[in-house]
Amino acid sequence: MGKKQFQAFRGGAGNGYAGYAMEIIKTVGDYRVWRKDLGPDLTVGFVPTMGALHAGHMKLVETSGRANDITVVSIFVNPLQFGPAEDFSRYPRPFEADSLLCREAGVAAIFAPEAPTFYPPDFSAYCEVPGPDRFLDGASRPGHFRGVCTVVLKLFNIVNPDRAYFGQKDIQQALILRKLVRDFSLDLELEIVETVREATGLALSSRNVYLTPDEKSRATALSRGLFRAKEAWTRGEKSAETLKAMMRSEIEASSPTRIDYIEAVSQADLAPAETLSKPSVLAVAVFYGKTRLIDNVLLD
Ligand code: PAF
Numbered sequence: 001m002g003k004k005q006f007q008a009f010r011g012g013a014g015n016g017y018a019g020y021a022m023e024i025i026k027t028v029g030d031y032r033v034w035r036k037d038l039g040p041d042l043t044v045g046f047v048p049t050m051g052a053l054h055a056g057h058m059k060l061v062e063t064s065g066r067a068n069d070i071t072v073v074s075i076f077v078n079p080l081q082f083g084p085a086e087d088f089s090r091y092p093r094p095f096e097a098d099s100l101l102c103r104e105a106g107v108a109a110i111f112a113p114e115a116p117t118f119y120p121p122d123f124s125a126y127c128e129v130p131g132p133d134r135f136l137d138g139a140s141r142p143g144h145f146r147g148v149c150t151v152v153l154k155l156f157n158i159v160n161p162d163r164a165y166f167g168q169k170d171i172q173q174a175l176i177l178r179k180l181v182r183d184f185s186l187d188l189e190l191e192i193v194e195t196v197r198e199a200t201g202l203a204l205s206s207r208n209v210y211l212t213p214d215e216k217s218r219a220t221a222l223s224r225g226l227f228r229a230k231e232a233w234t235r236g237e238k239s240a241e242t243l244k245a246m247m248r249s250e251i252e253a254s255s256p257t258r259i260d261y262i263e264a265v266s267q268a269d270l271a272p273a274e275t276l277s278k279p280s281v282l283a284v285a286v287f288y289g290k291t292r293l294i295d296n297v298l299l300d
Helices: 003-009 028-038 055-067 095-104 136-140 144-159 168-183 206-210 213-218 221-234 240-252
Strands: 023-025 044-049 070-075 109-111 163-167 189-193 258-266 280-288 291-299
Touching: 023 028, 028 109, 028 144, 044 055, 044 144, 055 070, 055 095, 055 163, 055 189, 070 095, 070 144, 095 109, 109 144, 136 144, 136 168, 136 258, 136 280, 144 168, 163 168, 168 189, 168 280, 168 291, 206 291, 213 280, 221 240, 221 280, 221 291, 240 258, 240 280
Parallel strands: 023 109, 044 070, 044 163, 070 109, 163 189
Antiparallel strands: 258 280, 280 291
């Protein structure tokens, strides 16, 4: 579909492809042919995902639809960003349901490469953003952000978007990728979109499906702790120790299986801060059963 056809088809604001036969593209070569055929004038919004889509992902798609002519979603469970003891093999892969959601939301194409062709056996180029990857998840999950940066840089090169959308729930990922875009002078804008929560406050995550009903209800302590601390910060409490203690008491009361971290870091470099007078992040990572959940609030 070239630009003229696309505009004739397009019925107003948002993702103009709603109702149109969305493409499902599996190879880099096919994606490039499809993209070339659209012509150079359409703006492309890109939402990279690992699938198991939920309302948080769909908010990224919606945000992209408001600012771009078309939206491309990638679905790829990236083996490079999982540690050896992590959940790569059991990560949910409901591709049919994901495709339906994308189609209904007016996504123009899903790019869903297969791992063996995406990473051929002699693949050996990696991308790292040392510095902000030393803290929080970077400390707990060695190699995770190298895997994320490598796949996202590769996806940016293929999809060639004008704008890319990432959720605030993975704030460290989003800030590291924003630095990657800046450091490599990539020609795109990276937007961070607010976390979507259940009515209980629990942040939406593809990993929530692992939680038992009891774990799910205990896990609401994460957002309660974060918002309680944020409220105290808004009232003038700037001591990281005091705010972390507040979050800890809320989270410990929910009998978590293990607290990985409860941190207060600077937004500039993600390093732990003692006094939170500059833009900061309160961030937590906690296990309920075998499921590791992360959440955060921004202080700015
Ligand atoms: O946030 C995710 O789902 C993944 O880390 C991403 C950005 C799609 C890279 O695999």
